[in-house]
Amino acid sequence: MTARPLRFHWMLPKAFEVVDGQTPRQAARYRIESIRIESPSPKPDMDGWLRFARHAEDAGIESVLISFSRYEPEPFLVACAMGQETARLKYIVAYRSGLMSPTSFVQQINTLSALIDGRVAINIVAGSSAAEQRGYGDFLPHDERYARAEEFLAAANAFWRNGHEVDFDGRYYKLEKGKLHTPFVAPDRRAPEIYVSGHSEQSMRLAAAQGTCWLRAADTPESLRPSVARMRSLGVDICLRACVICRPTRDEALRVAQSLLPDDASESTIGLKNDSAMYAESHAKNEWLSRTIWTGLVPHYGPVWTTLAGTPDELADLFLAYKEIGVNQFILSGWPEAGEVANFGAQVIPRVRDAERRRVA
């Protein structure tokens, strides 16, 4: 077991999701329905986001992940605006390779880093549904997207490793004497952390070759153990995405979980949002994988809705069990986000930190 403390990140809520007095179900429904054309979520919501950011910073959350899709504001810009008005919180910006030249991408990320004291990391997604990608002008077949993402990150890393002159001659990208004067600016790094998401073998290879962290949906510690061990041995961090429901008693947590199930048992947003392996191979059934890991929402909304539910002690134990097998980071969600993050900071993180201190001592 490593001595490094677990790192906890959170999802940035959708715009106008952070309002007072919401039930967990109302908050979750807002998230699910944010892809509808009538949702207010495509417009930036600085007031709500800043309120959430203050809760997150107070709770001891390190970063927020800002997702990328055609339904929401663009993550680099949101991170730039948020970073101006927060002091500690970091921003993990999601981006899809294939939409922009690696040179321009690095220029934007470096500029962002200089504007917000280096508080930026990248989450590279090889691509989403074929339909959404074609709407962005990307017609590459699904299987080639990882090969392209690999080239994209290799070119970007070349800029970060050697600022002087980048020549790259790949199948998807070609650069001749690429040069950027604006460096990545951070107190402790010369390049951003790079989270590569996915469940496929390709995503693992890409994370190992070009990333710093493999990001995937939570599963049980037992089923994750082999792939986590393999990735850690390659020097890659492991970060799990999950939802959290923490309540004083297990019964209360279970009641909240049940309340999130849709009225329409056939409701699904999966096809709309993703046709990736991560979605195809995930748990398609509503079940408890263990006493605290519930997949009731996964068949409807995908694997990132895998839910960790229980009391503060149960959840702290679960996070330590993940740590035991080598997982070192988490990106969490909750319903409502602001309430759950405050709760998590007050109840779960202190228990995890206590245990980490005891085990080190």
Added chain:
Amino acid sequence: MSGLRFHWMMPKGGEVSMTTAQETSRVATTKSDSPAALPDMQGWTRFARAAEQSGIESVLLSFSRYEPDTILVTCAMGRATSTLKYIVAYRSGLIQPAPFVQQINTLSGLIGGRVALNIVAGSSTAEQRGYGDFLEHDDRYARAAEFLTVCKNFWNGERVDFDGAHYRVDGGRLHPPFQAPDRRAPEIYVSGHSPQAQSLALSHGTAWLRLIDTPEKLAPVVAPVRARGVEVCLRLCVICRETRDEAIAAATAMLPDDDTEKQERGILQRSDSQTLKQALAAADERGWMNRNLYAGLVPYYGSSSITLIGSAVELAEQFIEYKKIGVTQFIIAGWPKLDEMRIFGREVLPRVRQMEGS
């Protein structure tokens, strides 16, 4: 008839605190240890406040591999200011139109719609190749036209289907809208002197942005552009002093040393931009283009340093001359950055407004 619109060049990083013109030449910007490589929020915010106080409507942020990204800088600056607008230079060919529109729309929502675009088809071939762009000059304009067509379709709010030589979009849809009090899409300035640039401005722009020339030379080219409903915006520098002689002395004092001159000429000659070539040719003939328009700084500070020189009254009269031939906007630079803009706001602008009203 509405009032002339005055914009200013955003200084490079570190430039606001520089006191001499020589420090701020193009050569200095392209050096790898130049402060221009980093954002300068402190200097820029000071500059932006002075611009707002001086009656300047927008600042133009230039795009190059030597400087921070314009879209991100605009986001940070826009959050730190309240009325100033930002004209963001960006090159087509570096990003797909859909994510570009998504960035601009998000930016508009974050800064109250205070964003316009200056679309540049490309710069030197060498710099473009570093960005992964291997098209030649003429093809870049064809691609820029497609790029702006796709962007406009997104701004019209329709499902976008496009099948061009350079871009293809199938079922494109973006939920984030362009957000501004009075517009559903940004103003688009298209710059360049070539026939391709002019035709792109006419077909896809709201304004044609070009270098200043004398009113006589510009009159015949401005009229047809205005007739097509497109505005004309001139790039120039300004040196305003109490008397014409003092202004000329200030211009003369800017001539740099030999070493800088050689490097500057080298940069200009390597470029394949029509705009630069024309301006350099003008400068080779003789310095003065008329009583107030001086091209003598071009060999040292680049083609955009054609300078309107004179007293406040002379300059105000010159701006009115341009207004008479149909020019509606100006993007100005001066040295040092802050001082010249303050003089302009205090001495020239009120006289222009007075003449416009009479």
